[in-house]
Amino acid sequence: MAALVYAPFPDRESAREVAAQLLDEELIGCANLLGPVESLYEWQGERGEGSEIGVLFKTDVTLLERAVARLEALHPYDTPAVLGWKCDAPGAATAAWLGGLTPRD
Template identity: 50%
Template structure:
């Protein structure tokens, strides 16, 4: 069995409905094993030369390093923002049980 490396993707969404819809689609496509949603997040950011504010839902997606690029690409296609703040990274360390779960879940169509 090939060694699996865990990866995470962070992305804010405009509301819980969009976050759920995107998460469900990514689960169906087996690009993620889990999506943790953080509702009622306040975001302050620079946009178009000024300070902006938005109420958003943060989502942390759990996936594998092998699926990271495909997940980021697909998330960009599904996301309603013109410039979604999608950030992904690989994990240096993960519990063996989590690695087994990711290996069995992400990318498999059985």
């Protein structure tokens, strides 16, 4: 079954670096760099805003927890917002593609 992970990044360069590392480690099959996105947020009691690059990572559900943990470790933010979830209705070809991922240990 397919899974998705979303995380915003401070810039396109850091997003590309992390995506490349996750691809190298075969924890994801694809990363879609979106954006820029405008972020409005509440953090440590203060309101803020900024421009970020959103990234949608595609993986297999069996790799979801490992991909999320590795993304958190590689992310340039001290406390990154990383959200992962199972896809309820992936296309058959997409599920087969992502199901074939074999991560490097």
